[in-house]
Amino acid sequence: MASEVLCRRWTTLILRELLCGSTRFNELQKGMPRISPGLLSERLRELEAHGLVRREPTGTGHAYRLSEAGEALRPLVTAMGEWGHRWVESTASLANLDPSLLMWDMRRNLDPTPMPPRRCVIQFLYPDLAPGSRRWWLVVEPGTGVSLCYTDPGFDVDLHVSSSLRTMTAIWMGYTTLAAEVASGMVHLTGDDALRRSIDAWLGLSPFARNTVNRAAAEGA
Numbered sequence: 001m002a003s004e005v006l007c008r009r010w011t012t013l014i015l016r017e018l019l020c021g022s023t024r025f026n027e028l029q030k031g032m033p034r035i036s037p038g039l040l041s042e043r044l045r046e047l048e049a050h051g052l053v054r055r056e057p058t059g060t061g062h063a064y065r066l067s068e069a070g071e072a073l074r075p076l077v078t079a080m081g082e083w084g085h086r087w088v089e090s091t092a093s094l095a096n097l098d099p100s101l102l103m104w105d106m107r108r109n110l111d112p113t114p115m116p117p118r119r120c121v122i123q124f125l126y127p128d129l130a131p132g133s134r135r136w137w138l139v140v141e142p143g144t145g146v147s148l149c150y151t152d153p154g155f156d157v158d159l160h161v162s163s164s165l166r167t168m169t170a171i172w173m174g175y176t177t178l179a180a181e182v183a184s185g186m187v188h189l190t191g192d193d194a195l196r197r198s199i200d201a202w203l204g205l206s207p208f209a210r211n212t213v214n215r216a217a218a219e220g221a
Contacts, residue, residue: 005050006073010035010043015070016077018053020108023063030104030148078207085173085208097165099126100150102172103136107148109204112140116194121155125162159191159199174209 006012010032017031028040044064047053052070056063066073103124112120120140127134137149137157147153161168167186170176178200181187189196 005046005052006076008043008046010039011047012077012080014040014043014047015052015066015073016081018064018066018070019074019077023065025061025064028064030100033098033100081208085206097169099129099133099136099165102165102169103138103148105206106172106204107138107146109207110138110140110146111202111204112142112146114198114201115140116192117142119155120159120192120195121153121157122159122161122195123157124168125160126165126168127162128164128166157191159189159195161187161189161199163187172205172209174206178203 006015013032013035014028017028020031022028022031025037025040025044028044029035029037032040044053044055047070048055051067052073054065054067056065119142122138122140124136124138125134126136135152137153139147139149139153139155141147163171163181163186167176167181171178171181171187178187182189189199195202
């Protein structure tokens with residue numbers, strides 16, 4: 001019965017998004033850009049019917065939150081992610097790249113604490129992509145949070161980050177390091193010195209990247 005509930009396509013990814021803090025329908029879609037709105041609605045109804053998700057009315061629609069039973073799945077979903085990072089071949093993981101998914105997760109995991117206490121705007125440029133998807137902006141506002149912008153937000157850019165999408169995805173997944181890619185010329189950082197020096201501290205990487213890097217270091221030793 002547990003398999004019938006949890007092994008439906010997209011179900012564990014929806015749980016992952018909810019566990020990572022997404023509560024709105026559009027937030028869930030941004031974390032899973034390849035799911036159709038109709039299928040997402042269907043899966044959310046199924047999870048609600050099984051008692052894993054609660055739908056709560058808000059002033060502008062509905063919020064989706066995990067029930068106690070849904071929250072209890074956190075160790076299982078985390079273990080699946082750790083298994084994937086350890087055993088799924090990295091070349092396969094990097095075969096299907098999606099800039100919107102990468103940037104959404106980077107926004108979610110960015111830590112503004114090491115950044116200057118003011119608005120900071122970081123532009124990511126992926127020259128290898130089509131013109132409509134090359135430029136992305138992260139806007140960090142003290143006390144407000146981090147916004148991902150798909151079009152120019154109209155603020156001066158403090159730091160420009162340029163690389164291929166594959167390189168930045170590999171950094172995010174922990175298959176390589178930012179320092180190594182900067183040294184090799186695969187990543188270019190231009191702009192505010194304080195942001196450049198502290199980027200390793202604030203850049204939002206995959207929650208499993210540390211395990212990947214630690215494992216690679218252990219194998220190298």
